[in-house]
Amino acid sequence: MVLRTQLVTAEQFDELMQRPDRGDTIYELISGEIVEVPSNAYASNIAQLIGFFIRLFIREKGIAGFVTGADGGYQVAGERYAPDVAYISKARQPELAREGYNPNPPELAVEVISDETNLEEQRHLRRKITNYLAAGTIVWVVLPVSQMVEVHTPGQPLKTLYADDTLDGGDVLPGFQLPVKAIFES
Numbered sequence: 347m348v349l350r351t352q353l354v355t356a357e358q359f360d361e362l363m364q365r366p367d368r369g370d371t372i373y374e375l376i377s378g379e380i381v382e383v384p385s386n387a388y389a390s391n392i393a394q395l396i397g398f399f400i401r402l403f404i405r406e407k408g409i410a411g412f413v414t415g416a417d418g419g420y421q422v423a424g425e426r427y428a429p430d431v432a433y434i435s436k437a438r439q440p441e442l443a444r445e446g447y448n449p450n451p452p453e454l455a456v457e458v459i460s461d462e463t464n465l466e467e468q469r470h471l472r473r474k475i476t477n478y479l480a481a482g483t484i485v486w487v488v489l490p491v492s493q494m495v496e497v498h499t500p501g502q503p504l505k506t507l508y509a510d511d512t513l514d515g516g517d518v519l520p521g522f523q524l525p526v527k528a529i530f531e532s
Contacts, residue, residue, distance in 0.1 A: 353378030356424050360446060363426075372416055375426040376470045383416060383428050384467055389460040390416075392490055392529060393430035396456050400433055403515070403522045410436035419447035420455075423477035430488075431456035433518065451481040453518045458488040484518055493530045 354362070359375040362368065372383040393415065401413045412434050419428040432452035434442075439450045455478055461467060471487065478485045479500045487496040495513055497505040507513055507526050515522030 354380060356426065359426055372428045374428050377473055381470055384460045386460050389458040389490060392488060393456065393458045396529060397431040399524050403519060412442050420451050421447045421449050422451040422481050425477060427474055429455035430458045451483050454484045456486045456488060462489055462491045484516055488529065495526055
């Protein structure tokens with residue numbers, strides 16, 4: 347849901363997000379629009395499951411990095427995004443921001459679509475994917491109803507994975523493997 351039709355700058359958005367009366371709702375700044383992050387319990391569960399598997403992998407492999415949820419927003423191409431799950435290595439950023447949106451984009455962003463029929467959500471998602479890719483971020487778009495995952499990698503064609511396929515960490519998390527069906531079994 348777009349909250350303002352009047353476009354705002356990143357600085358105006360950041361000021362609004364610092365206000366104590368704004369509540370707990372998560373917002374993004376997409377193309378100058380303040381957008382409430384849509385979600386539901388099912389999409390949140392899927393995001394947490396993916397985040398769990400990534401966190402477990404980096405812990406078991408001794409990889410120095412951070413896994414964040416939707417509460418951990420990032421600055422990407424001058425905009426502000428709150429991916430459902432994100433990964434950023436300590437090599438890229440030794441410490442996460444303690445306030446506001448993290449100044450560096452994540453290396454991996456996971457967007458779980460809460461409503462595949464919402465055209466406004468799709469429009470915002472496509473804008474975000476374009477900016478993520480320009481920033482060098484790999485994007486996994488998880489479509490729960492269709493039970494598939496789109497893998498957007500900078501400089502490579504789109505890959506669509508189905509239940510019998512396996513999602514991998516590519517160059518960001520080499521060796522990471524997650525069967526797509528495991529994402530939707532819960």
